[in-house]
Structures are given as C-alpha cells and as structure tokens.
Amino acid sequence: MNLAIWTVARRLALSTDRRQRWRQISIVAGALIATCAVLLAMSIIHLGLLTSDHTGARHPVVDSGESRMTVAVTGPILPDLSQFPVLWLDPAPGSEDDPAIIPPGLSALPAPGEAVLSPGLLARGYTAEDLGFAPSRAGTGLRHTIGDAGLASRSEGFVVARAPEGRSLGEHAIASSGFRGPGPRYPVETVLDVPAAGAAIVGAIWLLMLPALMVLTGSARAVSQVRTERAETLWRLGVRRRGIGLLVALETLVLATIGSALGVLLWGVAIAPRTHLPGIGASLLPGALDLPGLAVAAGVALVLLNATLAALWAKREPSRPRGGVSVLRVLPFAACLAVMTLAGWVPQLLRSDAGYDLGVTVLMVAGAGATITLPMAVPPLLGGMATVGRLLRQPTAWLAGRLVVARRSTLARPAVMAAVLVYLAGATTAMIAGLTENAPVSVLPSAQREVWVVTWADSRADDIDTAAERARQAGAETLAVTPTPAAEAGPEPSDGIVTTEDCAAARQFFGLDEQTMTCTNEEAAAPGLWFTVRFGSAENREGTISAAATGMLVSAPPGWTEADTLAVFSGLPVVNPWKVAGTSDFFSPVYDWLAGAMIAATGILAIGLVREIGDRVLVVVGERSRLLRAGLRDGESDWVYGLATLLPMAVALPLGYLSARIFAANGTGYAVTADSVDIVAMVAALVAGLTAAVVALTLWWQRRIDTGRGES
Amino acid sequence: MQPPLTVEGIEIAYGDQVLVKGFGLHVDAGESVALMGPSGSGKTSLLHCLVGLSRPAAGEIRIAGNPMTGVSAARRADARRGLIGTAYQTPDLLAEVNVAENVAITLLFEGAAREDALAAARRSLAAVGVEHLAERGVANLSGGEAQRVSLARALVRESMCLLVADEPTASLDGTNAVRLSDLMTGMVRERGIGAVIATHDQRVADRCDRVVELRDVTVR
Numbered sequence: 001m002n003l004a005i006w007t008v009a010r011r012l013a014l015s016t017d018r019r020q021r022w023r024q025i026s027i028v029a030g031a032l033i034a035t036c037a038v039l040l041a042m043s044i045i046h047l048g049l050l051t052s053d054h055t056g057a058r059h060p061v062v063d064s065g066e067s068r069m070t071v072a073v074t075g076p077i078l079p080d081l082s083q084f085p086v087l088w089l090d091p092a093p094g095s096e097d098d099p100a101i102i103p104p105g106l107s108a109l110p111a112p113g114e115a116v117l118s119p120g121l122l123a124r125g126y127t128a129e130d131l132g133f134a135p136s137r138a139g140t141g142l143r144h145t146i147g148d149a150g151l152a153s154r155s156e157g158f159v160v161a162r163a164p165e166g167r168s169l170g171e172h173a174i175a176s177s178g179f180r181g182p183g184p185r186y187p188v189e190t191v192l193d194v195p196a197a198g199a200a201i202v203g204a205i206w207l208l209m210l211p212a213l214m215v216l217t218g219s220a221r222a223v224s225q226v227r228t229e230r231a232e233t234l235w236r237l238g239v240r241r242r243g244i245g246l247l248v249a250l251e252t253l254v255l256a257t258i259g260s261a262l263g264v265l266l267w268g269v270a271i272a273p274r275t276h277l278p279g280i281g282a283s284l285l286p287g288a289l290d291l292p293g294l295a296v297a298a299g300v301a302l303v304l305l306n307a308t309l310a311a312l313w314a315k316r317e318p319s320r321p322r323g324g325v326s327v328l329r330v331l332p333f334a335a336c337l338a339v340m341t342l343a344g345w346v347p348q349l350l351r352s353d354a355g356y357d358l359g360v361t362v363l364m365v366a367g368a369g370a371t372i373t374l375p376m377a378v379p380p381l382l383g384g385m386a387t388v389g390r391l392l393r394q395p396t397a398w399l400a401g402r403l404v405v406a407r408r409s410t411l412a413r414p415a416v417m418a419a420v421l422v423y424l425a426g427a428t429t430a431m432i433a434g435l436t437e438n439a440p441v442s443v444l445p446s447a448q449r450e451v452w453v454v455t456w457a458d459s460r461a462d463d464i465d466t467a468a469e470r471a472r473q474a475g476a477e478t479l480a481v482t483p484t485p486a487a488e489a490g491p492e493p494s495d496g497i498v499t500t501e502d503c504a505a506a507r508q509f510f511g512l513d514e515q516t517m518t519c520t521n522e523e524a525a526a527p528g529l530w531f532t533v534r535f536g537s538a539e540n541r542e543g544t545i546s547a548a549a550t551g552m553l554v555s556a557p558p559g560w561t562e563a564d565t566l567a568v569f570s571g572l573p574v575v576n577p578w579k580v581a582g583t584s585d586f587f588s589p590v591y592d593w594l595a596g597a598m599i600a601a602t603g604i605l606a607i608g609l610v611r612e613i614g615d616r617v618l619v620v621v622g623e624r625s626r627l628l629r630a631g632l633r634d635g636e637s638d639w640v641y642g643l644a645t646l647l648p649m650a651v652a653l654p655l656g657y658l659s660a661r662i663f664a665a666n667g668t669g670y671a672v673t674a675d676s677v678d679i680v681a682m683v684a685a686l687v688a689g690l691t692a693a694v695v696a697l698t699l700w701w702q703r704r705i706d707t708g709r710g711e712s
Numbered sequence: 713m714q715p716p717l718t719v720e721g722i723e724i725a726y727g728d729q730v731l732v733k734g735f736g737l738h739v740d741a742g743e744s745v746a747l748m749g750p751s752g753s754g755k756t757s758l759l760h761c762l763v764g765l766s767r768p769a770a771g772e773i774r775i776a777g778n779p780m781t782g783v784s785a786a787r788r789a790d791a792r793r794g795l796i797g798t799a800y801q802t803p804d805l806l807a808e809v810n811v812a813e814n815v816a817i818t819l820l821f822e823g824a825a826r827e828d829a830l831a832a833a834r835r836s837l838a839a840v841g842v843e844h845l846a847e848r849g850v851a852n853l854s855g856g857e858a859q860r861v862s863l864a865r866a867l868v869r870e871s872m873c874l875l876v877a878d879e880p881t882a883s884l885d886g887t888n889a890v891r892l893s894d895l896m897t898g899m900v901r902e903r904g905i906g907a908v909i910a911t912h913d914q915r916v917a918d919r920c921d922r923v924v925e926l927r928d929v930t931v932r
Contacts, residue, residue, distance in 0.1 A: 395820040399809070406808035628765065629804045630865065631818035633789040 005243055009250035012230055022618060023224035026611055027255035028262070030219025031303055035263025037212030037604060038299045040271055041204035043289035048200020050288055051152045051192065057104045058087070058150050058158075059185035063175035068095040070173035072457065073188050074576040076131075076562045079585040080124050083191040084157025086115075086131075088574050090169045091162075100178030103160050105150020110136035113571065115161035119145040119154050120193075120283070130563050132570035133161055148285050153194045154275070155283035156589075167573040170457025193282040193589035198361075206368040207424065207597040208604075213306050214375070214420065215608035218413060220252050220307040221314035222611070223618045227251065245312055252311035253304060260300050267296075279599070280592045326380060332369075333377035333655075337662055339366035344666035360670045363663070367427060370659045374423065375416040378652045382408040388647075396636065400643035408648075410619070414612040414691070415648035419656035421605040422687045426660025426680035428598035430667065433674035435588040443584040449511025450560045450582035453481060455551040457574035464552060470568045471554055477509060481551035498553055509555045510581045553580075561585070610694065616645050617698045638699045645695050649688060657684040714777030715740050716874040716906030717762070722771025722781075724757045731757055735771070737924060739874070739906035744897045746917035747910040749926030755910040758926070759878050762908060763796050764788030776873045793818055797866030799896075801879040803858040805850040805865075812837065812846040815865045836864040840895055856888035863892070867899060875900060875907040881916055893919040 012020070060071045072088040091101055091109060102109055110116055115133035117126065122145050128135035140147030146158060163169050174186050195203060231244050239247075271277075272291065275284045291299075343366060346359030382404050388397070404411050456463070468478040479498040500506040507517050554565050554577075562577050562585065569575040579585070620641045627637035660680045667673030717739040724732040731754040739745050749755050760766040762773060764780050773780040775795045780788055792798075805814045813820075815833035820826065837843045840860045845853065853861065859880060866875055877896065881889035893909075893916040900907040909920060917923045 393826070395817075395823075398820070399806075399817070402808040626804045626806060629798060629800060630806060630814070631793050631798070632821055633793065634785065636821055 005239075005247050006250060008230065008234075009247050010254055012227060012247070013251045013254035015226055017226045020224050020226040022614065023222040023227065024255055026219040026222035026615075027252060027307065028259040029607075030216040030611070031256040031259025031307055032263045032266070033259075033604060033607065034212040034216035034303045034306070035260045035300060036267050036271070037208045037600070038303055039263070039267040039291065039296060040289075040600075041208035041212075042291055042295055042299050043267075043271060044195065044200050044204040044208070045197075046291055046295075047284065047288045048195050048197040048204075050285065051194050051200070052197035054104070054149065054285075055152050055188070055190060055192070055196070056185070057179065059188050060087075060174070060176040060179055061181055061183040062186050063177050066177045067175040068092055068098055068178050069101045069176050070169045071176045071186060072169045072173045072574045073186075074574055075189060075191075076566060076577055077579065077585045078124075078126075078157065078563060079561055081120070081157040082193075082585070082587045082589055084118075084121075084159070085188045085190050086159040086161055087188055088161050088163060088169050088173075090173065090573075098178065100180050101176075103146075103150055103179055105140055105147035106138045106160060107140050108138045110138045110160065110162040112162050112166075113164040114138075115159050116144065116146050118151060118156055118158040119143075120156045121145075121159070123155065123283070126563060129570075130567060131159065132566040132568075132572075132575060133159070136162075151285060152190065152192050152196075153282045153284055153288075155281065156190070156193050158190070163573045164571050168458045169574050173457070173574070191589065193592075194284065194288075195590060195593055199590070202364045202368065203593070203597055206364070206371060207428065207601040210368065210371050211420070211424065211601045211604040211608070213303075214371075214417070215604055215611070216256075216303065216306055217310040218417065218608055218612050218615075220256070220310035221413075221615075223615050248311050249308045252307050256304050256307035260303050263303070264296060264300060277596070279596045281589065282592065329380050330377045333373035336366045336370040336373050337659060340370065340659075340662050340666055344669050347669070356670065360672060363666055363670065363672065367663050370663075371420055371423065374419055374652075374655060374659065375412075377655065378412045378416050378419065378648065379408040381651045381655075382412060382648055384651075396639045396643060399640050400647055403640065403644040404647050411616075411644055412648045412652065414609060414616060414645060414695075415652035417605055417609040417612050418649055418687055418691045419652035421602060421609060422653055422656030422684045423659045423663075424601045424605065425598065425683045425687065426657065427663045427673075428594060428601065429679050429683055430660065430664035430673040430676055432591065432594050432598065433676045433679060434667065434672055435591050435594065437674040438671035439584070439586050439588070443579050443586075444510070444512060444516060444581040445583070446511035446516075446581040447558065447583075449509070449555050450558060450579065451510050451553060451555045452562065452565050452577040452579050453551060453553050454565060454569060454575065454577045455481075456569060456572040456576065459550060463572060467552055467569050467572075470570075471556075474556075474564065474568060476554050476556040476560065476564075476568070478555070479509065479553040481553055483550055509553070511555070512581060558582070609691065613645070613691075613694055613698060616641075616695075620699070642695055642699050646692060649691060653684055653688050656687075657681065660684070713741070714774070716743075716776055717908065718772075718774040719762070720772045722758075722761065722768040722773060724754055724761060724766075725769045730769075732768075732926070735926075737908070739908060741873075741904045741906060742901045743922065744900045744907040744909060744920040746920035746923045747908055747926060748912070748917055748923055751912075753926045755926055756878055759876055759908065759910055762874075763798055763876050764792045793822070794869065794871050795873050797869065797872045797875045799859070799862045799866045799875070799877040799880045801882040803850075803862035805853075805858060805861060807850050809850075810846070811842075811848050811850060811853070811861050814850060814861060815868050817865070819868065832868055832870075833864070836868040837861070839867065839899065840864045855883050856885075856892065859884060859888075859892055860895070863896060863899075867903070873905050875905060875909075877907065877909040877911075879911055880909065881911065881913055886915070889913060890915055890919075897921075 069089055069091045074086045074088065075083045076086065077083045087103065089101065089109065095101060096109060106116055113134050114136035115128045115131070116136045116139040117128055119141055122143060137144040139145045146160060151158065176186065177183065231247065234244055234247065272289055274289055275286055340363060343359050343363035346362055347355035349355070350358065388401055464480050471478045479500065482497050500509060507513065510517060554568065556564065562579065565577045566575060624637050624641065627640060628634070657680065661677070664673045664675045664680060668675045715738060717737065719735060719737040722732065722735050723730060735758065737745065747755055747758070757766065761768045768781060771781065775791055778791050778795065780791060806817070812830050812833045815836055816829035819829035819832055834843055834846055837846055840863050842857055842860045842864065845857060845861065850858065875896065881892050884892060896907065896909065897919050909916065911917055
C-alpha cells in the first residue's frame with residue numbers, strides 16, 4: 001500500500017476540519033449501529049438454533065419396535081403464561097430405570113403421579129400441587145425444576161409428569177422408545193416465548209441486519225466537502241483513480257473501524273451476557289445470546305466490507321447530473337412482489353402438506369428480497385417526475401422535477417429509506433395483527449362464568465363423582481359430558497352432550513345471554529334437555545342419556561384459572577382442560593419479539609432517514625446559493641429543494657405501501673399476517689407526514705442559520 | 713431620473729473587525745465602475761451588501777432610488793430580482809436545465825408564460841452573442857461561453873438598472889477576459905444601466921469608465 005495514501009486517508013478520516021464532522025459522525029454512528037444490529041441479529045439466530053435444538057431433544061422418539069414407554073401431551077393455558085405443554089410419561093414395566101426414557105433436563109423419571117415443573121412456572125408462583133400433581137425432585141434445574149437442557153427458555157411453561165399409580169395414559173397414548181436415538185419424533189407442541197430457528201433466521205436478517213446495513217450504506221456515502229476537495233486535489237496532481245478509490249476506502253475503513261469497535265464493546269457489555277432483553281418478557285438461557293469469537297469477527301468483517309464497498313460505489317457516482325437510469329433496475333423488485341403474490345398459491349399448486357412450509361418460506365424470502373431490491377427500483381421510476389413538473393406548469397414544481405430527474409440517484413435516498421420504513425413497519429404491523437387475529441383458541445365471551453370442558457384418560461367409574469365433589473367444595477358447578485350418539489354427531493369428533501333442566505339453567509351455567517346461546521326449543525322445561533358442548537349455538541332436545549360420561553364441564557366464577565380446574569382433577573392421567581366460555585387466556589408470547597423487531601427496524605430506518613435528510617440539507621446549503629445567485633428568492637429556493645426532496649416520496653412511499661399490502665394479503669392464508677388495510681395505510685401516512693415535517697423543519701432551521709449570519 | 717446606484721457611508725464589520733468604513737459610491741446610467749483592491753479588502757462583502765444578500769452595519773444603499781438598507785429581506789430580494797443583474801467568478805448555471813432555461817429562470821419564477829420567458833432569454837443570449845447555445849446543456853459549455861450565458865441571465869430583465877459583477881473574468885484566459893469586459897461595458901452603455909465590477913484584472917478595469925480602489929476607503 002502506498003504510505004502517502006494511507007497517511008492522507010488516516011488524517012482525512014480523523015480531520016479536525018468542521019466540514020468533515022458530519023461524515024465522521026455519520027460513519028462512526030452508522031458502523032456502531034450496524035455492528036450492534038448485526039451482532040444482535042447473529043445472537044438471535046444463535047438463540048433460535050439453541051431453542052430448536054432443545055425443543056427437538058424433548059420430542060419423544062416414536063416407537064420403532066422397542067417400546068419403553070407411552071407418552072401423551074396436553075396443553076393447558078394459564079393467564080400469565082398462555083399455553084404450555086404437559087408431557088405425560090408412563091414407562092413400560094421393566095423400563096422405569098432406563099436412561100433412554102429420561103427427558104432432557106431431568107436426572108431421573110418422576111415417581112408415579114409426580115411432575116417436574118419448568119422454572120418459568122415456578123417463577124410465576126405455580127407449584128406442582130397447584131396443577132394437580134405431586135412434586136418431584138427429578139429436575140436438574142434450580143429448586144428441582146427442569147434443567148436448561150430441556151428448556152427453550154427459563155421463562156417458558158413446561159411440565160413433565162408421570163402417570164399416577166395404577167393408571168395408564170389411555171388408548172390414544174403414543175408408544176415411544178425414549179428421547180435418544182434415531183427415528184421420527186412425536187411433537188410436543190409448544191407456544192414458545194422465544195423464536196425458533198426458522199423465525200429467528202428470517203426475522204433477524206430481515207428486520208435487523210438488512211435495515212442496519214442499509215443505514216450504514218447511506219452513512220458511508222455521507223457528504224464531506226473536505227474529502228471531495230482532497231480527492232480533486234490528488235486527481236489534479238496526477239493520482240490515478242485506483243489511488244483515489246483506495247483513499248476513499250481507507251478513510252471509510254478507519255471511521256467504520258472506530259464505530260465497529262464501539263459496537264462490539266456495546267454488544268459485549270449490553271447484549272451478549274444478558275438473559276433479558278429490553279421489552280422482551282422471556283428469560284433466556286444463560287449464554288443464549290453469546291457468540292464465539294469467530295462469529296463476532298465475521299459480523300464485524302461484514303460491517304466493514306459493507307461500509308467500504310458503499311463508499312467506493314458512491315465515489316463512482318458522478319458529481320454532475322447524468323441521464324437515464326436503466327428501467328431494468330426495477331425488475332428484481334417487481335420479481336420479488338410477483339413471488340410474494342405467488343407464495344400465497346404454493347399450497348394449492350403443490351397440493352401437499354409440504355406446500356404450507358414452502359409457501360411461508362417463499363413469502364418470507366421474497367419479503368426480505370423486496371427490502372433489498374426496493375432501493376434499486378425507485379431511481380428509474382423518478383424519470384416521470386420531469387413530466388409531472390412540466391404538466392403542472394408551475395416553476396417550483398418544474399425546477400424541482402428537473403432536479404429530481406437529473407439527480408435521481410442521490411435525491412431518491414431519503415425517499416428510499418422512507419419507503420423501506422413504510423414497508424417494514426406495515427409488514428410487521430400486519431404480522432403483529434396476525435398474532436391476535438389468528439389465535440388458535442376461540443372462547444365464547446362471558447363475563448359471568450369461566451367454563452371448561454375437561455377430558456382425561458383411563459377413566460374410572462368414580463372419577464366423575466370425585467371431581468364433581470372437589471369442584472363443589474371449591475365453589476364451581478359441574479356437568480357430566482357423554483359422547484354424542486353416532487346419529488347426532490357434530491362436526492367435531494369430541495363433541496359431547498350435557499344435560500340441564502332447561503335453557504335458562506344452561507345459560508346460567510355457561511354465563512351466556514339469550515343472544516349468545518340460542519335454544520331451538522325455548523319453551524321446553526323438562527329434565528333431559530341436550531346441549532352439545534362445543535357449540536356456536538346450542539341445540540336442546542328432549543331425551544334420556546344412557547351412555548357413560550367421558551368428561552366433565554366445569555363452570556366457575558370469574559377469577560378461576562385453568563390451574564384451579566387442573567387441581568380439581570388431581571390424580572387423573574392426561575387431564576386436558578379446554579375453555580369454552582369466559583375470558584380467553586391465550587396469547588402469543590412471541591408478540592414481544594415481533595414488536596421489538598418492529599421497533600428496532602423502524603428505529604434504525606428512522607435514524608437512516610434523518611441522516612439522509614441531513615445529507616440533503618448539507619447539499620442544499622451548498623447548492624442553495626446557486627439558485628439565489630441565479631435570482632431566485634429564499635422562499636422559492638426552499639420550495640424547490642423541499643419539493644425536490646419530497647417528490648421522490650410520491651413514487652417511493654406507494655411502492656413501500658404496495659409491498660406491505662402484498663405481503664399482508666398473501667400471509668393471511670398461512671395465518672402469518674392479518675390483511676389490515678387501515679393499519680398499513682395509517683403507518684404509510686404517518687411516515688409520509690413525519691418525513692415532510694422533518695424536511696420542512698430542517699429547511700426552516702437552515703433559513704434561521706442563514707438569517708443569523710445576515711445572508712438574506 | 714434616479715441614478716442606478718447610490719452608496720453613502722456604509723460600514724461592513726464581522727464581529728469586532730471593521731472591514732469597510734465610510735464607503736460611498738455613485739454610479740450614473742451608462743457608467744461602469746471597476747472596484748479594485750487587494751484580497752480581503754472587502755470587495756465581495758461590499759457587493760453582497762449592494763445586492764442585498766448581506767446587511768451593512770451602517771450606511772445607506774439605494775438602487776434606482778429604492779433603499780436596500782433598513783428594509784426587510786423580502787424587499788431586498790424583490791429589488792435584487794427586479795433591478796439588479798449579477799455575474800460571478802463562477803457562472804453558477806444550473807446543470808439540471810438547459811441554457812435558455814437558465815437565462816429565463818427568474819422570469820419563469822415570476823409567472824411569465826414559458827414561451828415569453830424563453831423568447832426573452834433568446835434575445836438576451838443573442839445580445840451577448842451566444843444565441844446558438846440556447847438548447848444546449850450547460851455541462852457542454854466552455855468557460856467563456858458559460859460566463860456569457862451568466863451575463864445574458866443578468867441582463868435578461870428589461871427593468872434591471874444595475875449590473876453587479878464579482879471577478880467575472882477570473883476563470884477566463886486573457887483573450888476571453890477582454891472580450892467579456894468589452895461586452896459588459898458595451899451592454900451597460902447601450903442599455904443605459906450602471907455597473908459595478910469587482911476585479912483584480914487591470915485590463916478589465918481599463919475598459920471601465922472609472923476605477924475605485926477599495927483600500928483608499930478601508931479602515932483595517
């Protein structure tokens with residue numbers, strides 16, 4: 001390397017000239033943010049891989065001829081935890097001490113009727129007894145809870161329970177050979193409070209890495225009169241383009257290295273050792289966010305490479321206006337939108353179960369692709385601005401249109417940042433709305449009662465009476481559930497029939513009013529009226545029920561939780577409560593992560609937008625005098641430059657909105673999004689309004705400075 | 713008839729440093745005045761005050777009887793556009809529009825019909841001998857051509873009565889500098905307007921009707 005170039009680059013990078021200050025701040029701050037975001041993204045991917053690894057390890061291997069135990073899974077829901085799995089185990093005679101059937105996170109199998117709770121349940125104040133079990137000391141975690149090896153996070157709900165003495169897990173239990181060895185695994189469905197590998201990889205790259213690297217790309221192109229002058233001087237002195245390129249690269253590298261070093265420090269202190277992230281409710285496993293040194297180095301290298309290449313690319317852009325930009329640059333973005341649209345049709349096209357997963361993957365990859373390709377698509381589309389300006393026949397619009405067309409690459413930058421902001425804010429908002437709208441659990445709303453239908457396995461004759469008596473003592477009412485006769489079977493195979501005196505009694509039991517619970521035979525008032533259990537509207541018929549009860553409805557006053565219901569059925573195997581009326585306690589704990597990702601992405605892009613507008617202001621400060629000297633007034637020149645900054649938004653923001661809408665519309669089929677037109681439009685309008693306000697504010701501020709200097 | 717320019721006792725200061733003090737100048741119609749002085753003597757600062765881009769600390773400036781001191785920035789801007797034509801060392805042409813549009817730009821911003829504004833621009837370009845450049849992009853102009861276009865822009869308005877030029881020949885070779893000077897002073901006489909031309913170039917000064925040395929009136 002030429003020592004002179006290195007010396008000039010280093011001195012230029014660290015120059016005390018005030019005109020270099022904006023570029024220094026831009027690159028150092030950009031590299032700091034990008035490094036933190038990239039390393040955080042890698043940490044989240046690490047967390048996702050760890051999560052998938054740990055949750056995968058607790059799926060029992062389906063028996064392949066060597067049955068050591070039977071397993072069953074139930075999914076109770078608690079108001080402060082949402083749904084969590086209870087893994088029921090029943091070892092085959094002689095296999096009780098077989099290490100293969102000990103789940104990860106346990107040192108031994110619990111004794112019959114005992115259960116090991118996750119630390120997340122314990123931290124929320126639940127004990128084994130609260131959930132209808134006897135406590136076990138088989139957990140390897142703190143206070144005999146499930147150890148880290150069996151957990152996705154320390155805050156998740158998870159219970160490993162052993163069938164009570166003398167009871168089996170019923171005819172629907174799965175035969176298993178244990179938790180080790182090859183073979184298909186029986187999924188222990190879990191509503192995770194941390195992202196699994198797939199979501200972590202896509203989310204971290206799309207919502208953290210890409211926005212941060214986009215902002216860094218803009219930062220590396222930050223305006224500096226000093227750098228331009230040095231490059232021109234060297235050019236006049238005969239230094240080759242390659243040498244000037246090296247100067248630019250080294251100057252950027254010096255500043256980006258400072259920012260990256262600060263970023264690594266910040267990540268190392270504030271992120272890597274943490275088990276809690278701001279705004280995220282989950283308590284992570286220790287070391288979940290930490291990364292090996294090589295991974296950190298790779299992240300930093302990515303940031304420095306991005307900054308350097310962006311600076312070199314910006315150097316290639318001519319300082320003078322240039323002609324057309326190829327329309328072909330729109331094609332990648334158009335292709336991403338087309339693929340997003342097609343993603344909604346993948347399951348129909350493939351006609352297989354794999355189509356669902358593939359469709360979601362295609363949608364997410366195309367969604368991330370649109371983020372990358374949108375910036376390329378805006379400049380070619382700005383060609384129409386000259387026509388718009390000419391048609392308006394208004395000199396401000398005319399000149400602004402000409403400025404936009406002539407400098408479309410540079411003038412598009414704030415607009416591109418705003419468009420990506422609209423897109424990502426809209427897409428993530430649609431995903432967050434999807435979490436609420438696509439909740440897999442529906443409960444008839446009732447303010448008066450909390451009602452569950454409860455089933456269990458290996459039912460005995462006195463189970464109903466015992467449970468009913470316990471419920472009565474605890475202040476709840478019960479109704480026995482019998483299977484629906486074959487001739488009357490509803491759409492759900494688990495539908496059952498309960499008997500009440502009349503419609504009024506049924507409504508009182510369920511806490512529902514006449515509008516919510518209709519009866520087909522309202523006037524009938526004889527014993528033996530039938531009501532299907534999982535109903536949208538009830539149907540009452542006269543008759544007698546001869547079949548034995550297989551389940552029970554529990555109606556409790558408000559304030560009861562599913563834990564109280566579980567306690568009523570203590571001592572029974574595979575107790576599975578399912579709330580049918582009351583208040584829904586289901587929520588998606590990954591809401592925090594998605595909301596956090598949205599805040600991070602929009603925050604990073606908002607910083608980028610402000611920085612790009614800052615660049616524009618600096619350019620305008622330099623260029624404004626051209627218009628004033630040409631005879632324009634202050635106000636006119638402000639309008640021209642304000643409009644030249646805002647006109648590209650008229651092209652870019654609709655593109656961002658369109659992308660968000662397409663993503664939202666095609667994600668609904670996969671329950672990934674809710675197609676919320678109003679919310680996405682509101683986000684777009686908000687970003688547009690804020691951008692216009694920032695542009696107006698900066699121009700006004702600049703005018704004040706000029707006035708203060710007596711220049712106008 | 714009011715003289716194109718009257719300056720009485722103006723003072724220009726930056727903080728505690730007084731750059732120009734007690735400066736006076738009277739420019740008659742058809743008269744070109746060369747403003748000379750060493751670098752840092754305040755020539756450019758004085759010109760900025762004449763055109764209303766800056767305010768003097770004291771004194772009075774009148775353009776065709778219209779005050780440029782003690783009035784609002786908007787009033788100064790109106791006078792700058794309506795009564796003054798400016799030309800600078802760098803032509804400051806807008807690269808985004810063509811030559812004719814550059815010359816017509818203030819007329820367009822005043823609401824003149826596009827066709828009328830461009831016709832006036834062509835007449836002004838013809839007056840400085842570069843009408844053939846009207847449809848060209850400014851990136852393709854030579855230094856001399858760009859300065860002529862800049863002069864055409866300064867002279868495009870019929871109502872203008874004062875030409876203010878700051879080192880207009882500084883970036884030109886000797887031949888082109890002389891040609892542009894002749895053109896400026898000739899146009900001033902022909903149109904019956906006044907001109908103040910700040911210059912270091914004695915050949916430019918020689919072509920003016922009068923030379924004012926700024927150091928004579930400067931207190932440092």
